[in-house]
Amino acid sequence: EVQLVESGGGLVQPGGSLRLSCAASGFSFSSYAMNWVRQAPGKGLEWLAYVGVGSSVLYYADSVKGRFTISRDDAKNSVYLQMNSLTAEDTAMYYCVRDNADCSTGTCYLIRFDAWGQGTPVTVSS
Amino acid sequence: EIVLTQSPGTLSLSPGERATLSCRASQSVSSSYLVWYQQKIGQTPRLLIYGASNRATGIPDRFSGSGSGTDFTLTISRLEPEDFAVYYCQQYVTSPRYTFGQGTRLEIK
Numbered sequence: 001e002v003q004l005v006e007s008g009g010g011l012v013q014p015g016g017s018l019r020l021s022c023a024a025s026g027f028s029f030s031s032y033a034m035n036w037v038r039q040a041p042g043k044g045l046e047w048l049a050y051v052g053v054g055s056s057v058l059y060y061a062d063s064v065k066g067r068f069t070i071s072r073d074d075a076k077n078s079v080y081l082q083m084n085s086l087t088a089e090d091t092a093m094y095y096c097v098r099d100n101a102d103c104s105t106g107t108c109y110l111i112r113f114d115a116w117g118q119g120t121p122v123t124v125s126s
Numbered sequence: 127e128i129v130l131t132q133s134p135g136t137l138s139l140s141p142g143e144r145a146t147l148s149c150r151a152s153q154s155v156s157s158s159y160l161v162w163y164q165q166k167i168g169q170t171p172r173l174l175i176y177g178a179s180n181r182a183t184g185i186p187d188r189f190s191g192s193g194s195g196t197d198f199t200l201t202i203s204r205l206e207p208e209d210f211a212v213y214y215c216q217q218y219v220t221s222p223r224y225t226f227g228q229g230t231r232l233e234i235k
Contacts, residue, residue, distance in 0.1 A: 035224070045163075045171065047224040056218055059223040095170065109158040111218045112176035119170065 002026040002115045004096045009120030012086055020120055021083040022096030027115075030074040031053070033099035035113065036081045038092040038122075046092075050099065051079060086124045093119040128219045139235040145202040147230045149215035154195045159218035162182035162191055162200045165229075166211040174213075175200060202232075210234050216226055 008020040009041035036048045050059040069082040096116035101108040129152040139145055157178035163171040173182040175191035178198055188203040204208055215227040
């Protein structure tokens with residue numbers, strides 16, 4: 001069974017930092033790209049960051065570029081999100097999400113987020 | 127930057143009725159990259175449809191997706207009580223990489 005378990009969330013003061021972790025199991029972690037997605041209270045989904053297979057490529061949403069850093073450790077089947085310079089607008093549930101696609105032709109099609117963790121809450125407040 | 131606009135914002139229907147949810151892109155996008163998710167209250171989002179029309183594993187056939195270019199539709203043929211939830215569309219874009227629509231809330235009338 002595919003499982004993604006986030007940890008590291010909590011209460012942090014404005015301007016502070018937090019490092020989120022996501023432990024993956026039940027699949028060949030090193031073969032998949034991974035993402036972080038967040039959802040502010042009562043709001044919609046916001047994609048934040050992507051790390052490719054082998055950390056080959058990294059992508060970030062404009063809202064977090066320069067403040068957040070995504071990374072992965074395939075030996076530990078884990079993906080991380082280092083969050084710096086946090087503001088109240090970063091208060092949200094943070095989800096670790098598996099990226100799946102059909103890449104048999106060399107170009108990837110049918111990209112989808114097919115496994116989600118339960119999320120870890122982050123509250124930025126003084 | 128491609129923007130996905132979902133409509134209506136809220137849809138009120140009764141069990142047994144047909145639901146039609148819309149996702150419109152600000153410019154033409156590949157149907158290969160258009161995805162729908164369902165999120166029930168207090169739960170994690172769940173993959174429903176990918177590639178605009180492919181049902182994910184375990185998704186009942188009352189759910190179907192269609193569309194191309196800028197207009198995409200999620201249809202639920204006969205609503206079951208467990209279908210009342212929020213639905214999001216998502217698109218892979220060149221930059222920054224992914225974008226979500228704002229969601230459609232499907233509520234019981």
